[in-house]
Amino acid sequence: MSLMAALLLLWGETSWDTTSQPILWADSESLLEPWAHLTLTCEAHELAHVDILPSMSYHFPLGAITSDNRDLYQVRLKHSLALLSLSTEPLPRPWLSVEPVSWITPGLRTFLMCEAELQNVAFLLRREGDDTEVKAGNKEQAIFLVHQPGTYSCSYQTRTSDVPSAPSDTVTIEEYVIPPPPVLTSSGSSTGILPKVAHRTLVCEAPLMDVEFQLRQGEQELNLPSISTSPEQIKFYLKLSDLGDQSPFTCRYRLHSDTAWSNDSEPVELMWSDETLPPPVLTAEPSNQIDFEPDSMVQFRCVAPKAGLRFGLHREDPDERSLLQSMRSAGNEAIFQLHNVSASDAASYSCSYMELAPPFSGSAPSKFVTLTLNGPPPPPKLQALWTGKVPAGHDVVLRCQSKVPGVTMELLRGGKLVPYKILRMASTWSDLGLSYVGPQHSGNYTCRYTSWWPEHFHSALSNPVELLVEGTASRAVVGFCLFIFAGLCTR
Template identity: 55%
Template sequence: MDSGRSSLSNLVEVTGAEPLPPPLLSTKPVPWITPGLNTRLLCLGGLRGVTFLLRREGDDKFLEVAEAPKDRQATFPVHRAGIYSCSYRTHASGAPSEPSATVTIEELATPPPPTLTLNGGFAGLLRPGSSATLTCVAPLSGVQFQLRRGEDVLQVPMASTSPDRLFFQLNTLAPGDGGVYTCRYRLPEELALWSLDSAPAELVLSDGTLPAPELSAEPATLSPEPGTLVQLRCRAPRAGVRFSLVREGAGQRRVHGLLSPAGTEAHFELRDVSAVDSANYSCVYTDTAPPFAGSAPSAPVELRVDGPLPKPRLRALWTGAVTPGRDAVLRCEGHVPDVSFLLLRSGEEEPSAVAWTTDPSADLVLTYVGPQHAGNYSCGYRSNWPHSLLSQLSDPVELQVAGGARFRGHIEAPGLCPDSTLLQGCPFPHLLPALTLA
């Protein structure tokens, strides 16, 4: 038996009464334009050798037309803000396909801010002489980064593993190195503007030389009911200091909150407590002026909250049945930040989508939706610190897929999925069962 690949069959005529299914429209690299940035729109269809059409909302005619004689996609440069969609047609006199989902392009005078995280995303309580890593992540690649403390630009050792981020290494920290840090970026073009500043990341240093504060809980019970409010009060010997609430678990001490009250007492609130809040808590205070001394930690307060993590809410960000070929986005709204969200289809053990975020909610995306995606979906979230816990599952949301589409015109049947011999490898597998051969 010949194990080599066979040659393509003769052309067949494929016809049908329903319109061509929509392509997928996405942005490269970001959904905004700013001076010096070459933003593009990528329109991906299911067939080779078609003509792609780009439309901007409010314009009567197609904005641009691009032929793709040997490809399934076309790229369009974008110079104006607006709401865009794309479609395609198989021949000049043929009707265009259903339009893609719209993409909104904004025009920004200043690039949006990057994100800045400390020590892998979690602020720790550090001692002078130790080291810390600040990671600045931009929304696009190939930019120049800058780390600042206040208005001062810092020149520190840097490293990178990806063109969209930079690691700033702070070695042998001195007492005065604590405080608020920000980062920003700019495009490498001459006269490019710096982005907005990132949200601040605060570095807490304490040398442990000042007397320890006192930490107490209200209500006084150390086993509060799930969903209740717990207030942790930290009292220092004097006013004018910066308080840090520290949470301990899995051999790590992380700063859970920071306050600078006018008096000698800081009130930290834990709202809607659940099992994930079970931990040992302590507090410290630090001077905000030279010599930047810090206290020893308070005696710990141990909180234990029983019961499962509360279930999240799952919402579909669409109405009605999903058109084949489009993305389906489901928003999972939880109660706890810094968790992994899981989207689960009824009857399946492996998650259909996973997302980690520092926010208490996340968008979970099913791409290139077809009939094989129909079913009931639920979501949950997993906390990995200070201990691994999985929440209850949300109430289910049903995903319905609109009926199959049929092609009209002349195409090469093998070209539907030219890069794969398996149905699972086809970006538009839902098109295959809908074909009607003449």
């Protein structure tokens, strides 16, 4: 049996914990000449059974870094992965990130983390407009507590040199006296028929974890059954028949009892009915069932048999009826307007009404009015949630925003689909993430959305966003560290 076959059999009988990512860093023999004698160190963490391993780390001497071995290196522990890019520049730029959010407020501890590809260096944090630099050092990274708002960057220097590296990309920290608002959404349709839909769930999500939430209707706090399935989110369970006049809902959060409540979320309106009252009459103006031109305005008129009611305009989709607008009227009719319509507004619409006094009876929905439009739907907007070049091995997030909920989001690179889709968005935006980016991820990205209802369409492409990954090389050079024998590690 060959040595390689024996090693593979031995490896197959070994139990591994692949939940933690290995770490790869560069060690220099001389900090005066950091690229003269370089060694890559590969370190594992939290292995379940490592009886056959001589140590939890392994060293790979590279010698002097020249054009022959300047490239992107990779370390793998089964499915865990770490990457490191090497070049012959004096010192590679560090990477600056922020946790947990890019703002400060009383009671919140916000941190900036500066990471480098060399160990045992001194880190420098600088704020624009401030000559004072904060120094720290801890292996290949340093963590700084942020006390002031501003635009920050970091750099580092070796212990034997006063010449710092090039600065990282900047991170801007805002300051809020009152924390920014959470996001409130309904987990199902925003309309319902009693008793067919007796309950509804509202989900409040904060930008921070482990906060105290509050659901409100107007200025009244609602003490409702709730459950938290993640540290930054809570679900409130509503019994629709107990909620009176159906005023809009908002939510807010605070860090703890000694801190201020955040701003209120955008309101969420729900409308439900026992359908005991006769249906209203809905018409579209200038007339029903005609083709409208893009960017025009469509007006819906909902007429009830009596006055002093709350009216709602609904969009009829295959799986749900969604509430688009609602209003109270002293008369017996309400006028709803849709501005800058596009192909994404092509759908069937209805309206309903409800009384404003107990028992809050409601109507059946009106007959549908079908709206058709000419022209393509508006393109979405793509936003990069990072700045500057991205070091190899980091994660990136692209945010695709459209004006249309309930669609399928698609990400494209160079005009070709990336195998990443977000199906049936409840909101009008979605975050599309790429993990452990390398040179192969560089390029121009766009996004679009598609829908099959009421007719199949694709939106136009969004604006392009360019992703540049540091460590791009003319040829792929990969080093694997399997933590068994050095003979299995090759370039």
